[in-house]
Amino acid sequence: xxxxxxxxxxxxxxxxxxxxxxxxxxxxxxxxxxxxxxxxxxxxxxxxxxxxxxxxxxxxxxxxxxxxxxxxxxxxxxxxxxxxxxxxxxxxxxxxxxxxxxxxxxxxxxxxxxxxxxxxxxxxxxxxxxxxxxxxxxxxxxxxxxxxxxxxxxxxxxxxxxxxxxxxxxxxxxxxxxxxxxxxxxxxxxxxxxxxxxxxxxxxxxxxxxxxxxxxxxxxxxxxxxxxxxxxxxxxxxxxxxx
Numbered sequence: 373x374x375x376x377x378x379x380x381x382x383x384x385x386x387x388x389x390x391x392x393x394x395x396x397x398x399x400x401x402x403x404x405x406x407x408x409x410x411x412x413x414x415x416x417x418x419x420x421x422x423x424x425x426x427x428x429x430x431x432x433x434x435x436x437x438x439x440x441x442x443x444x445x446x447x448x449x450x451x452x453x454x455x456x457x458x459x460x461x462x463x464x465x466x467x468x469x470x471x472x473x474x475x476x477x478x479x480x481x482x483x484x485x486x487x488x489x490x491x492x493x494x495x496x497x498x499x500x501x502x503x504x505x506x507x508x509x510x511x512x513x514x515x516x517x518x519x520x521x522x523x524x525x526x527x528x529x530x531x532x533x534x535x536x537x538x539x540x541x542x543x544x545x546x547x548x549x550x551x552x553x554x555x556x557x558x559x560x561x562x563x564x565x566x567x568x569x570x571x572x573x574x575x576x577x578x579x580x581x582x583x584x585x586x587x588x589x590x591x592x593x594x595x596x597x598x599x600x601x602x603x604x605x606x607x608x609x610x611x612x613x614x615x
Contacts, residue, residue, distance in 0.1 A: 374566075377413045378605055379557070379574035381596045386412060386446065388598050391605045394556075394572035396420075397438060405441075408448035413572060414439065415556065419458035419529065426466035428455050432481050436488035443492075451524055451554075451570075452489065454482040456496035459504070459529045471500055475508050478528070479515050494554065495519060496526035502542045505530050509546070520550035524570055527555050543567050576604035 377394035380386070385393055386408040393410060396417040416435065418428045430438070435455055443449050457463070457474035464471065478498045485493045495517060499505035505527070512519055519525050527543065543553055547567035554570040 374568045375570040376605060376608060377570065377572045378576055378601050379572055380412075380601075383446075385598055385601075386410060386448075388602075391602050392450075397435070400438075400442065405445045408446050411448050411450045413451045413570070414442065414449060414453065415572065416453045416455045418455040419460070419463060422458050422463040422466055423460065424466070426468075430455070432484035432488065436485060439489055439492075449492065452485075452493045453526055454478070454485050454493050454496055456481070456498055456526065456528050459498045459500040461500075463529070464500070471498075471504055474498055475504070475511055478508075479511055479517070482517070483515060491523065494522055494524040494526055496528045497530075497546075498528040499530055502530065502538070502545075505542060506545075509549075509551075523552060524554045525551045527553050576601045 375392060377392045380393040380395055380399075383395060383399055383403055384406050386395075387406045389409040391410060393412040394415060395412060396415045398417045416428075421427070421429050428435075432455065439449075439452050455478075457467075457477040459471050459474050464474070467474070469477075475498050478496060482493065482495045495512060497505050497508045497512075499508050509519060525546075527539075527546070530539065530542065539555075543555070544567050546553055552569035553567065554572070555568055556572045557574060
């Protein structure tokens with residue numbers, strides 16, 4: 373069973389119980405912090421920062437301080453992504469570094485955050501190809517990290533590559549060695565592999581902006597409607613995805 377974390381457009385959604393959510397750290401910037409009524413997962417936002425700035429905005433210590441604030445003031449935070457160095461073509465062009473350098477940065481950041489925050493942080497596998505991701509597994513092992521003991525292991529930039537069937541084969545291979553995998557923004561993978569432990573997805577927004585509002589909803593559009601998101605989540609939970 374795959375636990376599905378819905379990408380929330382607003383931190384205030386955390387006050388609504390019943391649906392696990394996923395948010396980026398930058399969504400909390402300048403905001404009053406809500407008290408969470410549901411479980412949630414935090415993404416670092418580092419891949420987007422690499423694509424635009426060529427470097428993370430926060431050091432590991434600064435990121436850890438932000439996470440501690442969210443743990444104390446928001447609560448119910450289940451998992452925290454490390455600040456993975458994305459290996460997409462855009463990120464690599466911005467940093468001008470090689471894939472191997474991105475992989476080493478990803479692993480060293482995880483080690484630093486694990487020391488600062490403990491097991492709430494999950495490691496992320498990086499690489500531009502399946503073979504590079506498998507090499508990243510070996511690099512974690514050489515760094516003394518037993519990935520099979522992690523509650524989640526993120527599948528980084530390669531999880532966004534098409535077609536889904538190729539990525540699903542990689543997920544199956546990684547699951548076969550005992551990894552509890554998380555993919556971001558790839559809900560479609562759930563239909564091609566049963567080996568995802570968790571996924572973050574904004575797929576519920578597809579069609580919501582142009583569909584007629586739900587009968588129960590007073591909004592002009594359901595593009596940012598919690599009710600629409602919850603109904604989508606429940607439908608997919610009934611189809612075999614864990615709530």
